[in-house]
Amino acid sequence: MELFRPVSIGTLKLDGNLFLAPVAGYTDRSFRSLCAEQGACFSFTELVSAEALCRNFGRYGIYPEDFTRSRGVPSECPDAENKKKREIHSSAVSLIRRGEKEKRYAIQLFAGESESIYKAVCLLSSMRPDAIDINAGCPVQKVVKNGAGSALMKNPSKLGKVVEEAVRASDECLGGIPVTIKIRSGWDSKSLNYDECARIAVEAGASMISLHPRTRTQGYGGKSDWSYIANLVTRLPVPVTGSGDLYSPEDAQHMLTETGCAAVMFARGAIGNPFIFSQTRSLLQTGSCEEASFSARIETALRHLEMLSADIGERTACLEMRKQFCAYTKGMKGGAALREKAVHAGTIEEYRKITFEYQELI
Ligand SMILES: Cc1cc2nc3c(=O)[nH]c(=O)nc-3n(C[C@H](O)[C@H](O)[C@H](O)COP(=O)(O)O)c2cc1C
Secondary structure (H helix, E strand, C coil), X not given: CXXXXXXXXXXXXXXXXXXXXXXXXXXXXXXXXXXXXXXXXXXXXXXXXXXXXXXXXXXXXXXCHHHHHHHCCCCCCHHHCCHHHHHHHHHXXXXXXCCCCCCCEXXXXXXXXXXXXXXXXXXHHHHCCCEEEEEECCCCHHHHCCCCHHHHHHCHXXXXXXXXXXXXXXXXXXXXXCEEEEEEEECCCCCCCHHHHHHHHHHCCCCEEEEEEEECCCCCCCCCXXXXXXHHHHHCXXXXXXXXXXXXHHHHHXXXXXXXXXXXXXXXXXXXXXXXXXXXXXXXXXXXXXXXXXXXXXXXXXXXXXXXXXXXXXXXXXXXXXHHHHHHCCCCCCHHHHHHHHCXXXXXXXXXXXXXXXXXXX
16 A cells, blocks of 8 residues: 555545644744645644634634624724734734635644534534644643543543534534544553543544554653554554654555554654645655755745744744744754844744845855
8 A cells, every 4th residue: 555645534535645744832823834835735723722713713803703793893803803812812813723724624623522512513614624633642741631632531431522512513513524533541650541532532523533652641742653553553444544643754654554544644853844744645646756955945934934023023933933933944054143143033024034134155
């Protein structure tokens, strides 16, 4: 079987099996769009609180028709608010709206209760996502303390209920788009229950399971155990997507070969490196791939900045870009000096000047 191949997630047919994982603070619509340009076949928004969405849907740019008709535009409307609120609004919108070049994407929600999931999924109909993904892997305290994220794995029957309600909402309000779930291997090494959680999720109607085989206790450290992915593949009737330690095209090739998973999702390996998608496709299809040139990396970083700025405003985009710029220029000759200057850049013009001077020098 070809390693680069189409994947069907319920009714959703994807051309290929190279996905962009949800990464909070990075996978907003501008970055997802750049990854799609480079060949990401499917991507995920970062986790969004189902409860926050229900309480503050106007902030996310969602104005259900009946609401606006009966009560006027909600208070979070960008025109009606001060500058700070407008910035918060634009950032929230840029998280969940489809990117310009993005063909297929899923909105990821987290919830500790099934009621909020039902309402949140229904509210998302105007965004027209291709799938809804449930987060059952986030290790962060403020998420798990409410029973959401990886804490759902401590309560598999609740996890099943959350999936079930998301599927019901999708059937009733979103035309039955697939519901998927992303899990870890378990809460800690004494409770490795990924197979039980995956089975329950599938019984509740999940159309794909993504497995990041680290426990909640491991966080993002140590090594992910791909043997759990291989195990799950043999047990489930739905596609399994593998996540964990995918930093190069070769890593993706190894994961696909060693585990038999239907798809792989790049997370940290894609940050500042959207080229990893075209490179991996090339490696899988032709046996080799080329490094992205310095100028391609800088040109893409600048384009990323411009897209981000169009979404969230120049000032915030330039601040946000500092961490991204470090990733884009990692390993480049003279990169440290370039990054040192970039952390002081406050406008797009300043970023352009710094990178122009750098390119003249090397
Ligand atoms: C900074 C950061 C933010 C993340 N945010 C999310 C998230 O919002 N939702 C999610 O399901 N996983 C999230 N993840 C987990 C990744 O999607 C992925 O499963 C994990 O990083 C393992 O892949 P890697 O080792 O190749 O990075 C995040 C990871 C990192 C490092």
